[in-house]
Amino acid sequence: MNPSVPRLPPPTMPTLCLLPVRLSQSERGTTMPKYAKLLEWLALWDATLDEILQHDGLGDFLGHQYCIDCGDEDGLFKCKDCSGGSLLHCQGCVVKVHQHLPLHRIEQWTGQFFNKENLKALGLHVQPGHGGSMCPCPSPGPPGFMVFNTSGVHSYRYKEMHRVFHIWRNLMVLKHAGRGHDPEGIGVTAPGSLTVECPACPHPGHNLPDDWAQARMPGWGPFIEENAYQKFLMDYIDEPEINTCESEHDAIVRVQTCCTPGYAVSGVSLVICSRHALVRRNGASDLQKGEKYCNMDFIIFMALWGIFLPWIFITYDIGCQWSKNFRSRMIKFPEDMRIPAETKVDVAIPSWHINGHGERCRRDFCLGYTKGAGRTCGKEVEIMWSHTNALAPSVREMAPAAQHDTLNDHWNAWNFHKIVGFRTLFAKRFEEAVLMKAKHTEVFVKFLATFPLAVVKKWERMVLKWEDNPKAANPYNEPEQLTTLQDARLELVQEENAKLAAGHAPRHKVSMMGFFSMGFDIEEQQFIFKTELSKTKGKKTSKQLADLEEKRSSLIRQIHLWRPVQVAYTPHVATLFPLVHDDGNASHLLNPESVPLFFPSSLPASFRKLPEIKEIHNSERRLRELQADDALADVRRLRRIITGLWLFKKLNVSGTGNRPNTQMLDMYNRLHTKLQCAANRYHTTYNALLVLDPNGSWREQLKELNPADIRGPGRDPDDPEDMKKGDDQTEDEFNDTMCAEWAQMQARKCRWSEELLIIQEEMRRVLAYQEWRAGWWSEQANRRQDADPSVSSGIAAYAHKQASICHHMAAWCATYWLPIMKKYSIIPMWSQIYALPECQSSTQGEPESESESESESESGDEDNNRELNEVDEWSDAGILDVESIVDFD
Structure with a gap:
């Protein structure tokens, strides 16, 4: 520190002046409705978000970053629980001030943003007992314990708290999506841009190579924009729903039934990415009377709006019914909502529901027979509902806007926790795919060796013909019982x-x-x-x-x-x-x-x-x-x-x-x-x-x-059965009988081979998306050139913090996946970017292998909270927990 440089006096605490307001007799006798108070607050929408972002930077200390207590040292630390979390202290002063407040939350300025720190690491030692005085014979306590704290009970302000919670939740969603960094303000938020996106799904320009397409070419959150949705539904009030399926699924049977009399909606429909169980942008809507085609068409087209991919795969409980006349119904929608004609759309029934369908549906809409589906099971949406159903008693009593905001908030939280769980989930799926691919390939090769090459070629042509034209003979069909x-x-x-008729008398x-x-x-x-x-x-x-x-x-x-x-x-x-x-x-x-x-x-x-x-x-x-x-x-x-x-x-x-x-x-x-x-x-x-x-x-x-x-x-185990030709069967008859068994075994082998390729591509996409997202946040740091310097400091600090989190997320996943992939001699192209030092990778224990792990998307979720709060000793990613990623306040 240079003593010749004049020091500015430390900033004083801001003064909050409360002025009494005398209300007239008529004003005291009236109550302002809730929506009017929210409308009054909307005028301060952008300003409120700026004030929140200001606290992520130096704020009032911008340009004179000195300790508020001693004034001699640089203030690098602030307490989130003292004085609104706005005062800076040096290390010695922050420890001294918190001698009797050991459970407060401390943050340290890194030069770009505030990072979490703890008082123990800064030198605070607490000796219980002795009436607050120093212990004459101090001894260090156990290092690995945890303390829980509560702030107590306060006066009843339920209405005000409910309103503030609604506002705060809205502001946090806007902040996490980077809307406070846009010079044009909150009002230009694009549909679906507040939704936490799935990094493992393909996003052109974000996690796909630049040449990927050479072969071809207000609903701000999960809920769609309500006015356009209701206007569209007005044309389909009395449209009949025709059922030709043998299934008695509720989506078919109760399509014309309003299950909850007295309520404006009968339920909610949801569109998720079936591989990873994340809610899609604009992927939620209310249902007025069952899952009618018009409701489901609108939400699916909205969830796919702006996606330009060569192939889209849709799983739906009643996909056998919904897929009929799919393209003809799409003509009724605006052109910008339609799926391009050159995009291939395949529909299947999730494995959870397909057993309730007839034999034809089980053959024609089976995920296991669909080329490119991998080991997708399609039942992740049921897992999502099991998580969301607990909210029903609360949201069904809310107004529509509050209900949508609440569900949007929960689904964004769900999306984020699923993204954190990709680290363990993808590792388990990768190991399972490696082992099962090898197993089914071996079984298939042994089975294949028992048939002549000409017969196998004939079967292969049947499979290719059916994949190109589903109306052709299905090779997966087993010989049907012709007579019952x-x-x-x-x-x-x-x-x-x-x-x-011939004159024979009956016996009885x-x-x-x-x-x-x-x-x-x-x-x-x-x-x-x-x-x-x-x-x-x-x-x-x-x-x-x-x-x-x-x-x-x-x-x-x-x-x-x-x-x-x-x-x-x-x-x-x-x-x-x-x-x-x-x-x-x-x-x-x-x-x-x-x-x-x-x-x-x-x-x-x-x-x-x-x-x-x-x-x-x-x-x-x-x-x-x-x-x-x-x-x-x-x-x-x-x-x-x-x-x-x-x-x-x-x-x-x-x-x-x-x-x-x-x-x-x-x-x-x-x-x-x-x-x-x-x-x-x-x-x-x-x-x-x-x-x-x-x-x-x-x-x-x-x-x-x-x-x-x-x-x-x-x-x-899917081992081949002991089959042999009957004495009265010809060679051709026996081969026709074995065709379905061969096709099913080949399908299992191909699906596991696809799964191995898909999971590797998903790993790459996650890393590429997180790196792209880090770059995107870095670009947001200096977009608000017209903002107040203290607000600009907070905006830049928050952007750099989010960019750092994205970099850490990528490294956190990559350094966990690489040893597992190297164990099976698979070296991805991105391995050099996240390469571990040899001394670190050699000392890391091999993760446990689970060849029979569940294919459900909740695999590994039960360990996420524990893994998020433990130190990864062999990774350069450092400590990564939920609070370091999500800004709860």
Whole structure:
């Protein structure tokens, strides 16, 4: 410090003068409405934001940066909790002033902006006890503990606090988006520019190379601009919604239903980036009556407004319906909202919802069959709703503007935390993609070696043809069951009618098909009754005994009614019926659930050889084959429902109380009972076929069903099944059967290969975007040339601070990813920019590998808060936590 340079006196604290205002009698008797007070504040919108930005710089100390206490040293430190956080102190004075205030938050001037510092690092030591005096025998305490503080309870000012919170939230959003750096002011804010953008998504000019396109070429936040939206909807009030899908999804069934009477809106629709679960710009809107096409069209086109990419991939719960006439509906929109004709748009159904759709939808809109989709699952929006649903009790009572502001604020916070989580999420996805690509490639190569090259080439042409034209034959389709049980019933009835027309007298007034139908129903009721008996073991109540006896009596009556029909078609069976008791008073049947029904398949071999049994023997064989196919279809359908029910309970019901959990358990038990019935029906049919036709062609299609086989759908190892050609199949027939299996295995291999490429590109985009964003913030530092010098200092300081955070975010991610990528011998092009010293990278432990990690976008989020607050010892990024990134005040 040069003593010859005259020093300016330290600045004095500003004085706040409060002047009493006398109100007239009429003014005292009226209350200004809330919106009027907010309109009054809007006149000071820009000035208020400037005052906030001023505190990010030197403010009143610009040009005379001396300690407010001693005046001898440069003031480099300020306390955010003392005197409004505007006074500067030297290191010695700030420690002295805070001897009894150890929990205040301190910041240090770096020359460009204020950075976080702590009193412990500045030399403050606190000895508890001793009445505030010095400890005669001081000793250092434990270094790694944390202290929590509260500011206490103050007088009730709820209305004023609510209003100020609304204003403050608005100002912070504008500040974080850099709107205070624009010379033209807040009023020129572009639609969607306040939304936290996804750095992993492609942004031309930001995180894409300059030559990327050589192959081709007020809603300020997530909510869209309301006036234009409502004006558009006025033309579609009575437009009908036509449904041709088999799904009973709420988006289809309740499209014309207003679920919440008395409310202006029935819900909110949302558009997110499906790979990373970040809310898109202008990607939210209110729904007036279900998810009508006009609502969803408008929000999707707004979310894609200004995006010029060669390919857009959209996942939607009812994409099978919404995608119909998509281009023709787009013509009704303004030209600047339309997707360019040369842009390819693919639509798929998320894996979470596709099991609720019909077979055609599962084939044509499956993400696993879509080229370029990688391992995208499309269910991230459900994770988003689980986060936002907790706000419903609060926002549904708000005015529309407050509701939009609140949701915008929460979604921006969600976006930011997802961006911070990219560090661990992308690392896990990368390792999983490397391992799974290798595994599925090996499995596919082994499977491929069993087929001639000409056959494989034929299959490849089928896949390419279907990818170019979805209306072509789908190679992923497994051979369909051409005949069902109901078709066989119709065929047998027609044969009987033909015999009647030819003059053959019927054996009984009940047809043969009616005989089998009644018998199959009794057979299943016997199993259900046995299952109920097994569930009520032990001492039973009188009601339980009465219910069981009623069901037993009903089953006995059905068997008695069926026996005469059975005797008419298989007369020799009468000799096998239970005998009369010795007393001769009454006939006695065994327990009806154990009574043998004596179908042809359960008759002795000598009976089955009789000419009279031949016709009904063949009829049962035909029906049993188709009954087995139907039973397997029921098993698969019920397993899909049970899996979806379990996932729904896990995400929405668990932890909500005993009543909803009990209801879900009851529903699960009912479905499980139906699954047991379907499995038993298949076992019974399979055993009957072993008797009726032990060497028939059905054995090539039907296998024994073991309990371990009843599982899924889920993430199985996807190993090839043990398949061989049947004796009665030609080579071409066998190859056609294997085409679907080959195509599905190739799709799994290709999707994992794509996933590995996509995740590497996403890593590069994140780094490129953060570096671009850092440069953008640096450019904002000097844009306000006409601002007051103290405001300009704050504007520049905040811009440099944000630029520094973006640089640190990029380095924080890159130095975590590089050792993992090098572990698998993958060296990205950006590795030289963020290269670690050899001594640091060699001492860093290898991150844990998780080959079976979840593909959901919430992976790694549970560790984010912990990772954000710990020191990364091997990274040049330094300490990075939420408070150092987000300016909460």
